[in-house]
Amino acid sequence: MPGQKLYPRATVRKIVxxxxxxxxxxxxxxxMFLDYMLFMQTLxxxxxxxxxxxxxRGITARSVRKVTADxxxxxRG
Amino acid sequence: xxxxxxxxxATPASRRASSAEPLASINRRxxxxxxxxxxxxxxxxxxxxxxxxRKAAPPTATPHARAAFRAIDxxxxxxxxxxxxxxxxxxxxxxxxxxxxxxxxxVLARTTQVITTSSSSSSSPGDGxxxxxxxxxxxxxxxxxxxxxxxxxxxxxxxxxxxxxLSLPIDEEDDDDDSDDLQPHRSVLIDDENFTMxxxxxxxRAISExxxxxxxxGSTRMSDYxxxxxxxHSEDVGIDxxxxxxxxxxxxxxxxxxxxxxxxPERLDSEADRRDFGRESDLGIEVPVGDVNDSTFVIAPQxxxxxxxxxxxxxxxxxxxxxxxxxxxxxxxxxxxxxxxxPPLEEEQMEDPSLRPRDETxxxxxxxxxxxxxxxxxxxxxxxxxxxxxxxxxxxxxVKRLAQNFAKANGAKGQITPxxxxxIMQASDWFFEQLxxxxxxxxxxxxxxxxxxxxxxxxxxxxxxxxxxxxxxxLAQRHLPRELLQELRMTPPAVPKKRxxxxxxxxxxxxT
Numbered sequence: 001m002p003g004q005k006l007y008p009r010a011t012v013r014k015i016v017x018x019x020x021x022x023x024x025x026x027x028x029x030x031x032m033f034l035d036y037m038l039f040m041q042t043l044x045x046x047x048x049x050x051x052x053x054x055x056x057r058g059i060t061a062r063s064v065r066k067v068t069a070d071x072x073x074x075x076r077g
Numbered sequence: 078x079x080x081x082x083x084x085x086x087a088t089p090a091s092r093r094a095s096s097a098e099p100l101a102s103i104n105r106r107x108x109x110x111x112x113x114x115x116x117x118x119x120x121x122x123x124x125x126x127x128x129x130x131r132k133a134a135p136p137t138a139t140p141h142a143r144a145a146f147r148a149i150d151x152x153x154x155x156x157x158x159x160x161x162x163x164x165x166x167x168x169x170x171x172x173x174x175x176x177x178x179x180x181x182x183x184v185l186a187r188t189t190q191v192i193t194t195s196s197s198s199s200s201s202p203g204d205g206x207x208x209x210x211x212x213x214x215x216x217x218x219x220x221x222x223x224x225x226x227x228x229x230x231x232x233x234x235x236x237x238x239x240x241x242x243l244s245l246p247i248d249e250e251d252d253d254d255d256s257d258d259l260q261p262h263r264s265v266l267i268d269d270e271n272f273t274m275x276x277x278x279x280x281x282r283a284i285s286e287x288x289x290x291x292x293x294x295g296s297t298r299m300s301d302y303x304x305x306x307x308x309x310h311s312e313d314v315g316i317d318x319x320x321x322x323x324x325x326x327x328x329x330x331x332x333x334x335x336x337x338x339x340x341x342p343e344r345l346d347s348e349a350d351r352r353d354f355g356r357e358s359d360l361g362i363e364v365p366v367g368d369v370n371d372s373t374f375v376i377a378p379q380x381x382x383x384x385x386x387x388x389x390x391x392x393x394x395x396x397x398x399x400x401x402x403x404x405x406x407x408x409x410x411x412x413x414x415x416x417x418x419x420p421p422l423e424e425e426q427m428e429d430p431s432l433r434p435r436d437e438t439x440x441x442x443x444x445x446x447x448x449x450x451x452x453x454x455x456x457x458x459x460x461x462x463x464x465x466x467x468x469x470x471x472x473x474x475x476v477k478r479l480a481q482n483f484a485k486a487n488g489a490k491g492q493i494t495p496x497x498x499x500x501i502m503q504a505s506d507w508f509f510e511q512l513x514x515x516x517x518x519x520x521x522x523x524x525x526x527x528x529x530x531x532x533x534x535x536x537x538x539x540x541x542x543x544x545x546x547x548x549x550x551x552l553a554q555r556h557l558p559r560e561l562l563q564e565l566r567m568t569p570p571a572v573p574k575k576r577x578x579x580x581x582x583x584x585x586x587x588x589t
Binding site for chain 2: 008011012032034043051063068074
């Protein structure tokens with residue numbers, strides 16, 4: 001899907017703006033989404049490890065939930 | 078052990094300069110003994126009989142039986158044999174692995190050189206003793222040396238008189254002579270094949286070096302390790318970099334795509350796609366309408382509060398508290414799509430205030446203002462941040478695509494169950510809330526009301542996603558498609574300056 005957008009920029013801006021009560025400068029959301037991608041990468045990696053250790057076949061909700069707190073803590077600024 | 082035969086060798090060797098010391102020590106081996114060489118001087122004993130004259134344990138006995146025999150024999154020997162003979166009587170019993178090692182050492186001691194140790198006793202015939210003699214006696218050292226060495230050799234052959242000892246000796250064999258009462262019987266202590274081998278080979282560590290010992294270091298190591306993993310992993314991702322189009326194509330090929338995977342996020346707003354969406358959530362969630370009546374469901378059907386973050390101190394229990402929230406999300410999908418088919422909405426609202434305060438006591442209580450009523454025409458799930466601003470959540474298609482890509486990059490299957498998808502959505506909601514708070518803190522600190530790119534860069538640096546080795550542009554190049562990269566590069570004048578000021582001279586290529 002070549003023409004597909006990676007993510008809705010306006011949505012990301014809205015989300016961050018709502019949470020921070022700040023304005024978001026013009027291209028800052030790109031970096032934010034990049035950060036989000038890194039977070040997702042960490043989360044899925046940890047979840048995959050967790051699932052493998054737990055003997056599950058794929059990534060399940062349990063494994064994701066288990067590693068969510070840790071991944072979030074690592075992305076604490 | 079021919080002492081007389083070696084004596085002519087010993088005297089000229091001692092006359093040499095001290096630089097030829099190793100050779101001299103080889104030649105005068107009867108004097109310079111390695112530990113255990115005492116025993117060779119003793120006359121051989123009959124091996125089969127113990128001190129009590131009983132035959133040793135039969136070879137067919139079990140290891141435990143042999144050990145028991147040995148224990149009995151040694152005890153008897155300890156009782157009945159007098160002081161000096163005790164050691165000799167114990168010698169027969171030795172066939173434990175340690176004694177094998179000792180005898181091996183005796184054999185090898187002929188060809189090895191004696192290592193001069195700092196703790197060698199002055200009385201023990203070591204190199205230090207030889208040096209002392211040489212230094213003390215000026216001219217007539219040959220004769221004295223010869224005499225002394227003769228005496229030592231005789232000691233070996235005969236009955237081992239006690240030498241005056243001034244420091245702790247290395248050789249353990251002498252200990253048998255001196256501290257006879259407290260010496261444990263070796264054959265009992267170091268017992269038999271398997272167990273003994275293990276106990277000998279057991280690693281011994283100082284307490285400070287034991288694995289649990291240094292917690293702080295361990296934790297730092299963990300963080301380092303994670304960082305390394307991140308780097309490694311991001312390289313993995315780099316393999317299929319620029320990866321969204323190709324993997325998306327793969328998705329189509331694999332047919333692992335959920336129905337909502339295919340449409341682009343813009344088209345998600347259209348009615349047909351949302352229809353798809355509703356079907357998917359129906360399939361996966363398995364939350365029948367009847368179950369909603371159960372009290373296990375905590376539901377805010379109209380407006381979701383800002384997603385609460387788990388307390389990290391609590392760990393698991395904190396997460397457990399959120400399980401209802403995830404379910405709530407699932408129900409939200411139902412609400413959106415099948416609004417007409419969910420009759421017990423009112424009941425849920427009734428349940429809500431009774432159940433929610435318990436959650437909020439444990440969770441950081443965000444001052445949440447709920448929007449009063451969501452208008453039915455709005456189909457997107459609207460949540461309200463703690464500032465009272467409504468915000469949408471990321472389109473699940475985007476999140477799912479990301480999750481699938483990263484899951485595949487991690488070797489897992491691209492399949493992500495709907496439950497896992499919900500958990501991921503919850504995690505990303507929490508992430509964005511955390512991100513917003515952090516960025517707000519940075520912007521406020523800089524005295525701005527606008528979140529700048531520099532704030533995001535600062536955040537990523539603090540998250541250790543950016544370091545002198547990983548530049549933000551490298552990350553962006555790896556993860557972002559080209560059009561977004563161009564957006565990033567549109568701002569070269571402002572951003573790189575800030576970045577270079579903050580990060581120092583480490584990333585030059587970034588500034589250019």
